[in-house]
Amino acid sequence: ALICMGIYIFARFRNWAFSVGTVAALSIDTFAVIGFYSLLWKVMPFSMEIDQTFVAAILTIVGYSINDKVVVFDRFREVHQLYPKRELRALFNDSMNAVLARTINTGLSTILVILCILFLGGDAVRSFVFAMLIGVVVGTVTSLFIASPVAYSIMRTQQEKKQLEPKK
Template sequence: LFVRGLNKGIDFTGGRAYVVAFDNSVRTQDVADLLTPVFGEAPQVVTFGSDNQVRIITQYKVDEVGSDSEVETELYEGLKSMLGPDVTKEEFLNNYRRSSEIVGPTIASDMARNAVLAVLFSLVAMFLYIFIRFKNWQYGFGAMAALAHDTIIVIGIFSLFWGILPFTMEIDQSFVAAILTGIGYSINDTVVVYDRMREYIPIYRKRPLNEVINLAMNDTLSRTLNTGITSILVLLVMFFFGGETIRGFLFAMIIGIVIGTYSSIFVASSLLYDTAKKRGIKT
C-alpha cells in the first residue's frame, strides 16, 4: 500500500474514461503515445478484455463544462492513424467507442469521502451490534479486528497486483461495494462461531476456556467451510464466464470471502481468547 499505492478509478479522482475497440490488436503504449500530444499529458491506457480493446483514462478538460464534444473530436483525431483513413468521426463514436464516462472533481471528492464514511460506519455499527448481542466487549473487539484484517488484506492485494493481472483493478464504487459485502459475509461467519461459544461456555464451566472455544469452533467448522466453498464456486464461475466490467468486483469478492472465512476461524476466535483468558467471559 505504501510503496505502490492504489489504482484509483475516476469515481474517486475525477476524469474521463473511454473504452475504444480497434480492428486489430494494439499496444497500450502506442495508444498513449498518440494521445499524449493531444491531451497535453500521457493518459492511462490499459487493455480492456481482448487485446484489440483499451480503456483510456484522462483528466483532460474534466472541469470544463460543455467540452465533451471537443474532447471526443480530439480523441478521434489522436487515434485516427490506428483506425484507418476511411473511418469518420461519426463511425468512430458509434462503432469504435464502446463507452464513455465523465466524473467531475467535486463529485469524485464527495464519492471518496462517502466511501470512507460508509466503511467506518459499517465497522462501528457491527461493533455495537456484537457488543449488544453478546454483552461482552471481547466479542466486539475480536469481530472488529477480524473485519479490519479482512479489509486491509483485500486492499493490499489490489495494491500489489494492479497493472499485473489482466483485468481492471480500479478502486471505485464497485470495489467499495465488494468490501462492504465481504464485511457482511465475514461478520455473519463470526457470529455463528460466537453463538456456539456463548452456548457452550455456561455448559462447560469447569473446562478451560481454550477447550470450550476449540469445541465450539470444531462444531461450526464444517458449516463455515461449506458456506465459503459454495459461495466461492459461484463467484469463480461468474469471474471466468462473466463480463470484463465486473471482473475486478468479483475478484475482490472472492478474496474477501476467502479471507473472511479464514479470519472468522483463526483471527476473531483467537483474539476473543487472548482478551478473555485472564478474567474469563461473563455469561
C-alpha cells in the first residue's frame, strides 16, 4: 500500500521528492501504530489483536494520512506556481504556514470524534478506534514535520546539483 501511495503521489505531482517524503511519513505512521499496539498489547482493557480490524485501521490511517500530505504538497505546488522565482525554502515555509491551521484543526476535530467513539462506542470497535487515534495523531505530525522536510531536502539537493553542473 505504501509503494502504491508513493506512485500515486509521483503521478499527481510529477516530482519524486514528494513521493519519497510521503512514503517516509506513511512508513512512520504505520510503524508507530504497530509499535504502540505491541507495547500496549497486554496493558489496554480491550482486545488489541492483529486481525482484520487492525488491517482495516492501518489502511484507513494510510488513506487519512495521504490526504493530509496531498493537501500540504498541493499548497506547495500552488505557491510555487504563484511565485516561481522564489527561493525553495521560502516556498516551503509559506506553504507550511498556509496549511498549518487547517492541518491542526482537522486533526483535532478528528481526534475529538475518535475519542467520543473510543469512550462511548462498543467493545467491537475499540481496537479499530484506538489504532485510528494513534494513526491520526502520528499522521498529523508526520504531515507537517516529516513529509515536507524530506521533500524539501531532496529538492534542495537536486537544485544544488543543478547549479553545480556546467552550463551547455
